[in-house]
Amino acid sequence: MICCLRSADNNSIGAGRENMATEAQSNLDGLQAEPHPNSGRRLRVWMRIALIAFNVFAIAAFISSMHESYGQDVKEAEIQSQNLSLAMDLAFTNEFDKIDLSLKTIIGILNSSGGVGAEARRTVEEQFRIHKNTLADSNHTIITDASGKSVLALGAGGESGVNIGDRDYFIELKSGRKQGLIVSPPLVSRITGETALVFARSYFDHAGKFAGVIAVHLPVSYFEKVLGGFDVGNRGALAIRSNDFELIARISPGNEKNSAEIGEKNVSLSFAKLVQEGKQRATYHALVPFDHVERIFSYRLLSIVPVYVFAGISTQDYLSEWHRAFWVDLFFLLGLLTVANASVILLYRQWHRQRLYGEALKNSHSQLAASLKQVLEQDVALIAAQDAGGLGTYKLDIPTRTFIISAHMKIILGIDDSYPNTTEGCRQLVHPDDRDAVALYFWEDVIGKGESFDWECRVVRPCDGEVIWVHGLGKLEFDPEGRPLRMNGTVQDISKRKASESRLYLSQQVFQSALEGILVTDTAGTIVEVNPAFTQITGYSYDEAVGQNPRILGAGLHDETFYRQLWQSITQKGVWEGEFTNRRKDGRVYIQKSRISAIRRGGVLNGYAALISDVTELKESQQQIEHLAYYDKLTGLANRALLADRIQQAISHDKGLLAVCYIDVDDFKPVNDEWGTDIGDRVLIEVAHRLQNVVRPGDMVARMGGDEFVVLLTARTSQQDIDAVTDRILACHAEPYLIKQFRWTLTMSVGVTIYPNDSVNDADTLIRHADQAMYEAKRNGKNRLHYYDLENDLRIREFQRQYADIVDALSSKQFRLHYQPKIDMRTGTVVGAEALIRWEHPEQGLLQPGQFLPVIESTELTLPVGEWVLHEVMQQKQRWRGSGVDMPVSVNIFALHLQRSDFVERLESILRLYPDINPEGLELEILETTSMEDLDEISVRINACKRLGVRFSLDDFGTGYSSLTYFRQLPVDLVKIDRSFVIDMLDDENDQALVDSIVGMARTLKRQVVAEGVETLEHGISLLKCGCDFAQGYGIARPMPPDKFLDWLSQWRMPDAWAKYGTTKSETQQAVS
Structure with missing residues (x-):
């Protein structure tokens, strides 16, 4: 019966019997003759030695047991x-x-x-x-x-x-x-x-x-x-x-x-x-x-x-179970050692008192002493056996429903002497989920039917609240009328066994539910266990597989070398991974991916385990993918990947000249548009057949996609040999294509690059060079052949590198704006500044616009660069305004930027971002040397911008072919004379005459004039004399960063040589006014 009670225990009964035996023995000893004077001393020595040996042995056994249990629990957790x-x-x-x-x-x-x-x-x-x-x-x-x-x-x-x-x-x-x-x-x-x-x-x-x-x-x-x-x-x-x-x-x-x-x-x-x-x-x-x-x-x-x-x-x-067992066993050990030492001491003292008179009673009490000694030995042996087996003992008195239990049972149940020794107290120990079932079984089956008690359930220990599993056994004793009188039995803690069963169940679930087949054999190779996935893969049921050798799966497609290497790997490494071609029970062959491992325990081989999976469909899919990866689906020709591989092989073999001919069908789109894609596909198939007919067996024809093909010529001995094949390529398409009732004549554009003349040694670059040559053939009129030009390719690559660097510079914020002032030379007033872009290159330092802007002036990159400049200028004007400086700033814009249809809308959206900046303080400079189309539309955009308040000027006037056309048709507010004329006007009469003419035209058309390139006082004086009042140049100030511009502005003073011309407006200023 599973319970705990308050009463005397078996130890007290055993102790009483031990005292009786000891007393009888003492009386017998008193009857003996006078003992030898040294016998007592020798006994004390031997008793001490025996007691020490017993203590050492008990402690060593405890440590060894706990260490072994700990290692086993850790190992099981690692395996789990x-x-x-x-x-x-x-x-x-x-x-x-x-x-x-x-x-x-x-x-x-x-x-x-x-x-x-x-x-x-x-x-x-x-x-x-x-x-x-x-x-x-x-x-x-x-x-x-x-x-x-x-x-x-x-x-x-x-x-x-x-x-x-x-x-x-x-x-x-x-x-x-x-x-x-x-x-x-x-x-x-x-x-x-x-x-x-x-x-x-x-x-x-x-x-x-x-x-x-x-x-x-x-x-x-x-x-x-x-x-x-x-x-x-x-x-x-x-x-x-x-x-x-x-x-x-x-x-x-x-x-x-x-x-x-x-x-x-x-x-x-x-x-x-x-x-x-x-x-x-x-x-x-x-x-x-x-x-x-x-x-x-x-x-x-x-x-x-x-x-x-x-x-x-x-x-x-x-380790929860190990910790519980540790403390339980430790308390038991301490109790055992205490009892043993105390018992020896008491026995020795009792023996010493009674040895003086025990001999006199020896004969009369010998039979009684022998009987008590035998009973004592039996009780001690029984208690020791129960403790060694982890058993607690109890005795239930059924009429009074009270218990007597052993000390070890109290330890198991986690109770002390204060706990009630009744059946109700026992019932409270049982886990609530098990309580009713245990009570029903005990009262109906055991008490009601007189059966022996045998039950497993959970118990909640009062001392620490831990839930443990226990197994209770009990046997009834009956009175003369056959009524149950008492029950004697044992209780054992089986929590560790239950935990092991749970782990075993988890391992079985993993084994049974695994998606891979699992096969276990003994050391002789006989199958001892398989899981459901194995039977699903192989078709062999559990009963059909167990007892057989894995050779039943063999398809006979592997030789002895294969199996020798397999077993060599298992023997040396303990594992083998690879693939078998095996046969199912129904005869179908399949590909099996396997991992075979040796099972060892304590270094001894116990068998082998194999994980298997059916990869047949995966292999078939891989083959399909490989075919799609290397061959064109429509024509069956090689694709780009296979072509590149063949080119690399040809280069490595180095057998003569190698030619890559890139072919594009001219004007193929109308075929699809007029006849449909089905007819178009049949035309492409016919193109592939014709190309295959003009090359020899060692060459290759590949389709790159769409209407593009490549012919690879290998092991050619001369340029003339290659020319003969390319002529046949162009000629093979002269015959019209007849598909159903449709008839169409096609031509080809062919680009060719020859290795090693084209010294690159990788396939992708050779294909790209041939592609570039093909586009040159198309630009030259189609239906022709063009050979790759290395120098042109180098120019393209250099352009691409520079372009990419500029894109990176824009995203990395490497651009800067410097500002060059514009002044009125008659009054000395700073009338504005021109924003000039610079590139803070991480390796080359500060770069001038001429070193990088020509790369992008005809590309779409002009838009983000131009808008970056506009944003930066507006932000700088905001910062200057906070310092009390407010002046117009001019910005150069690209022609491609100005020609965009949404130019006005994008400019207006930028201006709206800076509502506190007056748009009249922004001036856009149009480069006069830039080629612009549809001047009427450009003029409409300029007027729309001017309605927003933005001013326009014509920069570098006089250097382009369309100077007068731009000057006459574009509604600009200001003209800037190119610095080349101003610099040389003091020494060159022609340049002086051009400057005079530009100033005169501006006066007539009521436009302001700014002279660039004023580098000396004499330049300024000459310009003032001819009526040009506004100027900028190194003679006034170089372009400066924004912070240095403010320092220069605070220190600027007009030269005395210009001051004598007074503050009277020139004729040009008066005409504009």
Whole structure:
């Protein structure tokens, strides 16, 4: 019976019997003859030695037992965490494999189609529907263009137009720093708003250039759902982290309030050290920083995706039973040692008192002493056996419903002598969930039917509240009338056994639910266990497989060398990984991926375990992807990837000349427009056939996409040999194309580059050079051949480098504005300043506009650069205004900028950003040497800007071919004489005459004039004499940064040589007024 009671225990009964035996023995000793005088001393010595030996042995046995139990519990927890991490690895790897397969399939379609066209879109959507059911948790997929803008969204919640161009994984794929599959850290999805991991791959257009990415979003909730399916106890933890330790997901059932935030990198030093040592899987002990719980962790680095999975078993969980047993056994040991030492001392004293007169009573009491001694020995042996077996004993008196229990049973139940010794007290000890069932069983089956008591249940210990499992046994005694009188029995703590059963159940569940087949054999290779996944893969049932050799799966396709290497790996490394071609029960052959490990315990081989999975469909998909990756779907020709590989092989073989001929069908678009894409596709197939007919077997014809083809000529001996083939290429299309009832004549533009004349040694560059030559052929009139020009390519590349540097300079804020003052030479007044752009180059220092502006003056980059200058000027005017300085500032604008249809609207939007700045203080300078189209429309835009208050001037007047045309048609307020005329006017009569003429025309047309290039006092005097009052130049001041401009302004004084001309307005000023 399971209970605890207040009464005398078996120890007290045993002690009484021991006293009786001792007393009888003492009486017997008194009857003996006079003892030897040294016998007592020798007895004391031997009793001390025996007592010390007993104490040492008991303590040593306690320490050894606890140490062995501790090591076993730790080992079992490590194995449990390793099994959990393996199960997590298998679960996540399976999902990631499916995601990567889906990405590769879509990339193969996009690469073969050259982008997200209508045909590719249909094929991608069809493939997505095929993979949809296997990607239920990652059903948000987008395809972007090269800028990062979504052009195709697949799955629930996706919509086109989302831009991910600023995402790190997009930038890495676009720059080429990383290739293949990239997995992002946790981030907030712009598609669904959920925190997710993004699996991404890049794809390329037919020219081999980056065309965009395909991204699959896997929400963090998926990882939490998967982790939630595993049982790690109350204080355990499961987690998954990225390669740089960012937390992706974590669960800890008993520590939700201390849960970590997604993205945090707070990992233990033990784990960081193991990763630094290069270990991809390991088990370690660590104190978790954020919840301060000590656990055993096992982690694994997934093979396909660089993320770590963690399984942690709490030390408090797996050592709880050990700690309880430690204190219980320690208290028992202390009690045992106390009783033993006290008993020896008492025995010795009693013996010493009675040895003097025991001999006299020896004969009369010998039989009684022998009987008591035998009873005592039996009781002591019984108590020792019960304690050694962890058994507590009890006696229940059924009529009074009271108990007598042993001291060890009190320890098990966690009670003391004050606890009630009644059946109701016993009932309160039983766990509430088990209480009714135990009572029903005891009173109806045991008492009611007279059966023996045998029951397992949970008990709540009053001393510490701990719940333990106990097993109770009991046997009834009956009175002469057959009524139950009393019950004697035992109680044992079985919590450790229950915990082991729970761990065993968890391992069995992992074994049974694993997606991979599991096969276990003995050392002889006989199958002893398989799981359901194995039977599903192979077709063999459990009963059919167990007892057989794994050779029943063999298809006979592997030789002895294969198996010899397999067993060599298992023998030396303990593991083998690879693939079998096996045969199912129904005879079908399949490809099996396997991992075979040796099972050892204590260094002794116990058998072998194999993880297997059917990868047949995966292999078939890979073959399809490889075909799509290397061959054009429409024509069956090689694609760009295969062509590049053949070019590299030809270069490495170095057998003669190699020619890359890039071919574009001229005016092919009307074929599709007039006849439809079906006819167009048949024309392209015929083009491919004709090209194949003009080359020899060792050459290659490839389709780059659309209407572009490449012919690779290898091992040619001369330029004439190559020319003969290119002539045939052009001539083979002279015959009209006849498709059904349609007839059409096509021509080709061909670009050719020859290696090693073109000294680059990589395939992509050779293809690009041939492509550039083809475009030159098209620009020269089509239906012709053009050979690659290396010098022109160098010029293009230098332009591209400079252009990219300027783009980077704009984004990195390397541009500066310097200001050069304009003055009225008659009054000395500063009438304005011109803003001049400079480039603070990180390597070359301060660059002048002429060193970089010509690169972009005919490109779209003029817009952001021009608007940056306008914003910077308006902001500088605000700063100067705060210092009490308010003057007009002129800005040079690009002709391409001015010719934009939205120029006025964009300028007006800039002015609205600075409402406290008067637009009349802004002057836009038009470069007179710039070529501008549609002057009437330009004039309309200038007048619209002037209505906003903005003034215009014509810069560098007199240097262009259209000076008079611009001067007459454009409604500018001011003309600036080019500095080249002003500098030389003192020495060159022609320049002096040009200056006089410009001033005269400005006076006639009532325009103000500013002379640039005033470098000396004499220049100023000469200009004043001819009627030009306004000037700027190095003779007045060089262009300065804004802070130095204010210093110069406070110190400026008009030269005395100009002052004598007075403050009277010139004829030009009067004419303008």
